[in-house]
Amino acid sequence: MAAPPQVDGLTLDAEAVALDRAHVFHSWSAQAHVAPFVVAGGAGSTVWDHAGHAYLDFSSQLVNTNIGHQHPRVVEAIREQAAALTTVAPATANLTRGRAAEAVLAHAPDRFAKVFFTNGGADANENAIRMARLHTGRDKVVSHYRSYHGNTGAAVVATGDWRRVPNEYARGHVHVFGPYLYRSEFWATTPEQECERALQHLERVVQCEGPDSVAAILLETVPGTAGVLVPPAGYLAGVREIADRYGIVLVLDEVMAGFGRTGSWFAFDQHDVVPDLVTFAKGVNSGYVPAGGVLVSAEIAATFDDRVYPGGLTYSGHPLAMAAIVGALGAMEDEGVVENAAAVGRDVLGPGLADLAARQPLVGEVRGCGVFWAVELVADRATRAPVPAAVVGAVKAACLARGLLPFVVDNRVHVVPPCVVTPDEARRGLEILDDALTEATPAP
CATH class of the missing domain: 3.90.1150.10 (Aspartate Aminotransferase, domain 1)
Incomplete structure (x- = not known):
C-alpha cells in the first residue's frame, strides 16, 4: 500500500x-x-x-x-470492544477474555488448561518463574547466557545478555551456554556434537547446583534477540528429558518466536517437545494493544485450586487487548x-x-x-x-x-x-x- x-x-x-x-x-x-x-x-x-x-x-x-x-479485522475488533466496554477488573468474568483464552489454547497441546494473561512478555516470564517456584517448592532458575526474557525483576536476571548485569537484584538464577555451532563454546564441529555437548553441560550444571534446588529451566524456544539461534535437532527434547529426570519445570519462552514467526503456531511445534509452561506476547495480537500471558499445564494449574496464587495485574485480560487477540488469531487462521x-x-x-x-x-x-x-x-x-x-x-x-x-x-x-x-x-x-x-x- x-x-x-x-x-x-x-x-x-x-x-x-x-x-x-x-x-x-x-x-x-x-x-x-x-x-x-x-x-x-x-x-x-x-x-x-x-x-x-x-x-x-x-x-x-x-x-x-x-x-x-x-490489519482491518484487528482494528475493527478493538473498535467494537471499545464501544461496548473499554476496561474491566481482572477478577470479573468477561466474554472477550474467555474467547481470547479459548483462541490461544486452541493452538496449544492438550495438556494446557488455563491462560494467565499479563501485560506483555516480561511479566509473563515473571509469573511463569513464580508458578514454577511455588509448584516445586524450589528456588533456582536455569537459563541461557544468550537470551532475553524481559526487563522486570526476575525476567531480566534470567536474561543472559549484558542487560542482566546492571540489574542483578533477583535471587536464584543460574546460566548455561546453549547450542550455537557457529561460535561453539564446546569445540563442536557438527550439529550433533553441539547438541550432545550442550545437553551434557546443562545437566552437569543442574547436578552441581543441586537438582532438588532447581525449580525451572527457562529457555527461549528459538533465542531471538541473541541471534535467532535455531536449536539443533534433539536439543529441546533432550532438555525435556533432563527436566523430567530431576522433577524440574520446563518453561519455554515463545514471546518472540510464537504465533507464526517461525512458520508454525508455536516454535516448539517443530522440535518434538511439550513444555510445562509457555510464555507468550508480541505476535498473539501483533502488539496492537499490549498483551501477554502464560499457558499453564493442567498439573500446575491444579496446584492453585485450593491455594491462592499470589500474583495479579490490574490490566490482566484487558478487554481491548483480548479483542485484539480474538481478531488477530481469527484473521491468521482464516487467511493462512x-x-x-x-x-x-x-x-x-x-x-x-x-x-x-x-x-x-x-x-x-x-x-x-x-x-x-x-x-x-x-x-x-x-x-x-x-x-x-x-x-x-x-x-x-x-x-x-x-x-x-x-x-x-x-x-x-x-x-x-x-x-x-x-x-x-x-x-x-x-x-x-x-x-x-x-x-x-x-x-x-
Whole structure:
C-alpha cells in the first residue's frame, strides 16, 4: 500500500522528533545520543513518516507485528470492544477474555488448561518463574547466557545478555551456554556434537547446583534477540528429558518466536517437545494493544485450586487487548498467515539469504526459519571476527536510504518481516539488503 500524500509532512516529522527529544526517555539508550526514526502510519508490511517516505518493515517493529500494520479485522475488533466496554477488573468474568483464552489454547497441546494473561512478555516470564517456584517448592532458575526474557525483576536476571548485569537484584538464577555451532563454546564441529555437548553441560550444571534446588529451566524456544539461534535437532527434547529426570519445570519462552514467526503456531511445534509452561506476547495480537500471558499445564494449574496464587495485574485480560487477540488469531487462521510465513521462509528468505551468504564477503552465516532469520556479519570469514559497529551502522543507513527498515542487533541484521509479507516484498527486501551490504563492504 502506498504511503499517504504529504500534509505538511516535513514540519510534522520535525515536531515529532523535537517532542521526542525534549520529553521522551528511551529504553536501552544513552539519552543524548538517541536519533529517533519517525513512524506516522503503516499498512501490511509498510510504514511511512509524515512526509510520505515509505519503508518496507523488515523489523516488525520489535519483532511483534506478525499480522502486519493496521490489519482491518484487528482494528475493527478493538473498535467494537471499545464501544461496548473499554476496561474491566481482572477478577470479573468477561466474554472477550474467555474467547481470547479459548483462541490461544486452541493452538496449544492438550495438556494446557488455563491462560494467565499479563501485560506483555516480561511479566509473563515473571509469573511463569513464580508458578514454577511455588509448584516445586524450589528456588533456582536455569537459563541461557544468550537470551532475553524481559526487563522486570526476575525476567531480566534470567536474561543472559549484558542487560542482566546492571540489574542483578533477583535471587536464584543460574546460566548455561546453549547450542550455537557457529561460535561453539564446546569445540563442536557438527550439529550433533553441539547438541550432545550442550545437553551434557546443562545437566552437569543442574547436578552441581543441586537438582532438588532447581525449580525451572527457562529457555527461549528459538533465542531471538541473541541471534535467532535455531536449536539443533534433539536439543529441546533432550532438555525435556533432563527436566523430567530431576522433577524440574520446563518453561519455554515463545514471546518472540510464537504465533507464526517461525512458520508454525508455536516454535516448539517443530522440535518434538511439550513444555510445562509457555510464555507468550508480541505476535498473539501483533502488539496492537499490549498483551501477554502464560499457558499453564493442567498439573500446575491444579496446584492453585485450593491455594491462592499470589500474583495479579490490574490490566490482566484487558478487554481491548483480548479483542485484539480474538481478531488477530481469527484473521491468521482464516487467511493462512502462519502458512504464508512458512512458505516465504522456505521459498524466498531461506534461498535468498543463502545466496547472499555465498556472494557477500561480510556475511559469515545466515540462519533461521519462517520469517525469523539472522545475518551475521564478520570482518573475516576465517576468524569469524565480528564487523566493527561502524560497518553495521553503514549497513543500516544504506538500508534506510533505500526504503528498508532493518532490525539490527550487535553484528547482525535480523530479517524479521511481518508474517503477512508477500514473496515479492520479501524479494525486494533482500535486494535492498544485498545492495546495502555491497555499499558497506570496506574496500580491500
